[in-house]
Amino acid sequence: MLGGLLSASPAVAVGMIVVTTAVIWVGSGWLESSAEQLSAHYGLPPVIQGSIVVAVGSSFPELASVVVTARAGVFDMGVGGIVGSAIFNILVIPAVAGLAATGNLETNRELVYKEAQFYMIAVAALLITFALGVIYIPAPDTPPLSGQVTRPLAIIPLLLYGLYLFIQWQDVSEYTGAVELSDAIGRQWATLAGGLLLILVGVEQLVAAVEFLTHAFGIPEFLAGVTVIAAVTSLPDTLVSVRAAREGRGLTSLGNVLGSNTFDLLVAIPIGVLLIGTVSINFAVAVPMFGVLTLATVLLFGFLRTDLSLTTPEAYALLAAYGLFVVWVLAETIGVINLVAAT
Numbered sequence: 280m281l282g283g284l285l286s287a288s289p290a291v292a293v294g295m296i297v298v299t300t301a302v303i304w305v306g307s308g309w310l311e312s313s314a315e316q317l318s319a320h321y322g323l324p325p326v327i328q329g330s331i332v333v334a335v336g337s338s339f340p341e342l343a344s345v346v347v348t349a350r351a352g353v354f355d356m357g358v359g360g361i362v363g364s365a366i367f368n369i370l371v372i373p374a375v376a377g378l379a380a381t382g383n384l385e386t387n388r389e390l391v392y393k394e395a396q397f398y399m400i401a402v403a404a405l406l407i408t409f410a411l412g413v414i415y416i417p418a419p420d421t422p423p424l425s426g427q428v429t430r431p432l433a434i435i436p437l438l439l440y441g442l443y444l445f446i447q448w449q450d451v452s453e454y455t456g457a458v459e460l461s462d463a464i465g466r467q468w469a470t471l472a473g474g475l476l477l478i479l480v481g482v483e484q485l486v487a488a489v490e491f492l493t494h495a496f497g498i499p500e501f502l503a504g505v506t507v508i509a510a511v512t513s514l515p516d517t518l519v520s521v522r523a524a525r526e527g528r529g530l531t532s533l534g535n536v537l538g539s540n541t542f543d544l545l546v547a548i549p550i551g552v553l554l555i556g557t558v559s560i561n562f563a564v565a566v567p568m569f570g571v572l573t574l575a576t577v578l579l580f581g582f583l584r585t586d587l588s589l590t591t592p593e594a595y596a597l598l599a600a601y602g603l604f605v606v607w608v609l610a611e612t613i614g615v616i617n618l619v620a621a622t
Contacts, residue, residue: 289495295488299481300511303340306477307515310336313471320464338539338547339475340512343482345551348504351486354551354558356493359504360512361548362568365402365540366505367513369575370601375517376524376532377594384589385529391587394537395580397443401544402576404439406569408432413562424562433549440545485511502612505568506605533583571604 314336341364348357377384413426485508493503516539523532552558578600582593610616 289492292488292491292495295484296507296511299485299488300514302481303478303485303511304514304518306474306481307336307340308474308518309470310339310474310478311515311519313467313474316467317464317471320467335538335542336471336474336515338516338542340478340482340515341539341543342547342550343479344486344504344508344512345547346554347483347486349551349554349558351490354555356486356489356500356504356508357551358548358560358565359500359502359568360508361504361543362565362572363505363509364513364516365543366568366572366575366604367509367601368516368536368540369572369579370597370604372513372517372520372536373533373579373589374594374597374601376520376536377589377597378591379521380524380529380532381527383586383591384524384532384594386533386583386587386589387530388587390530390533390537391580391583393446394534394541395576395583397446398537398541399573399576399580401436401439401443401541402569402572404436405544405548406565408435409560409562409565411435412560418559421559422561422563426560426562427557428552428560429557430553433552436545437549440541443541443545482512498612502608506608529588533589571607575600575604 341361344360345354345357348354348360373384408428409426411426412428412432413424416427416429416432418425418427489503489507490500492498492507493500516535519535520532523529523535579597582589582597585593607616
């Protein structure tokens, strides 16, 4: 931690997690604010702002966590962070945003039938990519149902995200909204760069602290990623969606959630694979988590499709579902339940 300047201990590691959370929070605030200003400057429609510009900006902590864990040799922690963040985003962020909004959190058919359904395709595509690795490139000297994801396989989800960008580009080309000019456009680009730098530094130290705790207490790297890494890197998405909901911009709020998850699954994890070249995937660990993610997605989609809004009771139901997920992860960690294989 901090290049060896701090002595390693559980107390220091916990303190580093608190500090890095604050650093990531500040950097994400800079990044998201500048991203919103830039998208307004270039006249992007609200759904595109939420699902691409703001979503990619608020997803940068997850992308950074994958890159850092890949370089540190703990890629399972990065994948766990992505999957855990996706579950957090689907269950907690819409619920908190819905409770923060005045009245119900409104949506529309475009978001439900395009953003939500494309996101569900993204979940299936990544799971299929992992399955191809297990079937055709089994990892040697590893537990059963383990395989390797290589650079060619990583191209599959990236191509799907390319299709997603093409669809969004078509929507932008048909948008006739007025362009809002800003006199401080250069400052916004500088703020965006500063936010990226803060996030990179914060995530690198966060991963080091969490990695120390996993070794100190024998916590599986994947489960550490699903809990600690996922919660910290999801804070920016929470901030963006809650602020948008309070301002009555339900489309941007929900578009950010779905767009962030789509980016995390189709871009962040493949980029980690491209950096390393080959990563091992334990399908026995991945499948239960993807099963939870699928159930969470179906639950949110059903709520959003009902009258095209998220009500207060539905928001509490999403929070209750996430509470059950946390209890399950804790039970797995202490060995009460063994549905997820240790990595």
